[in-house]
Amino acid sequence: MSTPIKDVLQTLSRHADLVAQALAGVVVVGDDVSHTEILALRQVGALRPVGDDGYRLHPRLREYLQDHLQLFPAFQSLADIGAKITLLKSLWDEVELLRGDRESVVGMIDELQTTVLDIGDTMNRNMLQLQILMSTRYGNVRSLEAKKSQNRFYQKQTSALSGDVQRLAREAERVEREASIRGRDDLARFIRRQLLTNMMSWQHGLSDMQTFLRNEIYRLRVVEQDLKLLARTDMLLRQQPGWRGFEVDFSGEIPDFLLATCLSPLVAHSEPMESDSGMVDEMATLARALPSRAAPLIPAEAPKRYTRIVDPPAPRPITPAMKALGRLLRDVSTAEGGLSLIEWRDGNVDAQTMPPSIWLVLALAALRAGQHEVHLVHNLPRDGERFAHTFKDARAFPKRKMIPKVAHRQGAAV
C-alpha cells in the first residue's frame, strides 16, 4: 500500500546521492545532476530553489541529517527553545481557560505534552552539540581570527540558551505545580520526568560550556600576547645588538619557570658482561696495556745520612788599605804630639792608593774604633755661614791623650 510518507521516503532514497550533494551546498543542473532528479526532489519538497538555477536542501531535512551524522558546521546555531516555551505557557493558559470543554482540553494537553517532548529533545540535541564542540574544541576553522569570531558566536549562543533554560525552569515548575493543584497528576509527573529532572544537568552543562568559552577566549588573548612579545623581542635583539639583559630584583617571589633545573649528568658505571663484545674488546685492550710481568722488588735502602759541608776558611787578602791602616796605628801610638793624617798619607805608598778624602774617612773610622783621639781640622766657614761644615784634615793622638786647647778654638768636633 502506498502512502504519502512512503512516497516521500522512496523518492529520497532513489535520489540519495543528490540529497548528499545538497547537504554539502547548493546544487545546479549540470553534468552529474539531471533535471529529472531535481524535479523529483522538488515535488516532495526536499529541495528549494535558490538564486537563478540553484537548489538547496530543505532546512529541516538538513538539520535532521546533520543531527544524525553529528556534523556541525563552524557556526552551527543552537536550536531555539524560546518559542516552544512560549507555546507551552500559552497551551497551559488555554487549558485553564477551557476547563469545562473536556474534549478541547484533552487535545490541548496532548499538544502540551508534545511540546514538552520537543523541548526535551531540542535541549538534548543542543547539549550534545555543545559537548561535541567542547571535545573537539570546535576546531573546524583555520585562522586565529575565525577562532575568535567562533568563540564570540558560541558565547552569545550559550548565553541566550542559558537564559531560555532559566525561563523554561520557571515555566515548567509553574505548570507542574498548578497541574498538581488542579489534580492533573499525570501531566505534572510527565513534566517532572521530561523537564525538571533534566534541568540541573542542562544548567550544569551550559555553565561548563560558558566556563570553557571564557577560558578559550582568555587563551586566545594569551596567544596573541605571546606572538606580539615574540615579534617585539626579535626586533629588540636586532635593533640593539649591544643589549645583553636587564636588572631585576629577585628579593621577592620567583616565578616557577625561572627555577627550572636539571641534575648533573652521572658517569655511567656499567657492569662488564662476557656477552658484551665491546666490553670484551675494551678489557683485552686494558690487559694488553698491563706490564708483561711483575716488577722486581727493590731492596730497602739504608736511611741516608747527611753531613753538613762547611767551606774551609779562606785566607783574607791583605789590601793596601789594611797595610796603610796598620802602619798608621803604629805611628800614631808613638806620636806623642799627634800627627796629621793627610801629611802622613803623603809619606805612605799604600795610603796613596786611595783618594785623600776616602783615606781620611777610612783612617778616622779605624782610629776611633781603636779608641784613639782624633780631632778634625775644619775649613773656614763659607761666606754667610757662621759655622764650618767641612774639614780638610785630622790629627790623631795616642790613646788617653788630652785634647789640646788649640782644637777647641778651631771648631767643634764632628
Next chain:
Amino acid sequence: MSRIESALKRLAEGCFVCAYHYPDEFETLQEAGGKRQAEEWLGLIGYRLARLGEDGAFFMAHSIVTNEMRSGLREEMRAVRTKLDPIVHFLEVLRETQGRDPHIHPGDMIWESEISEAVRANSRLERTLNEMREISGSRTTDSSIDRVRRVLEQLVKAGYIVETNAASKGYQVTGKVQYLYQLLNFINENTPLLSDDGVVDSIDTQLRLDVPDGDRSGLQSP
C-alpha cells in the same frame, strides 16, 4: 623501564615533559599516583615538580631558593640575551612564514614544505634567513630550503619542536615553547623595552613629486 622511571629520568635531565614530546611520561605525571611518586622522589633530593601554567609541561624546579640562587638568577637576567638568541629569531621567522594565522604554540603543527614555500615566496624572509649567522652548520652555498631544514633541526635539538611525521617532514611544537613565552612576559613585566606604552602610530602625509612646491603645504599634515 617503567613510565614513572622514564618520567623521573626526563625530569632529572631538565626536560620539559609535555603531551607532545614525552606523551607517555606526561600521561603518567598527569595521573594522581604518578604525580605523587614524582613529587616524593623529587622532594627527597631537594627539588619539586612544577608546571608551565595550569595544563602545561612538567619540569623539575628548585624547592628552596637560596641567596646564592637569587644572585645567580640576577646574573642570568643580566645576560638573558644568551637565552633568547637564536631561538627568538627562529620562531619569529616561523611566525612570519605562517602569515595571518601563526601557530607556534604547544601542539601546533609545522610543515617544512609550507615554511620553505613561504620563505621562497618572500624575498625579505629569504634575505633574513640568509643573513642569520646563528644557524649552526650553515654554509654560504646553502639554499633557502637547506636553511629552513637546519633551523628546524636546531629547534628540534633545543626541544622546542619534535618531528612527528618523518615522511612529509611534519613537526609539532612542544610544551617547552611556553617556557620561552613566560620568559618574554617576565622581561616585558620588568623592563619597558617590549612595552607599547607611549607608542603612537602616525602616518606622515607623503609628499608627491608631481606636485609643485607651492602646493605641497596643502598636502602636509598640520
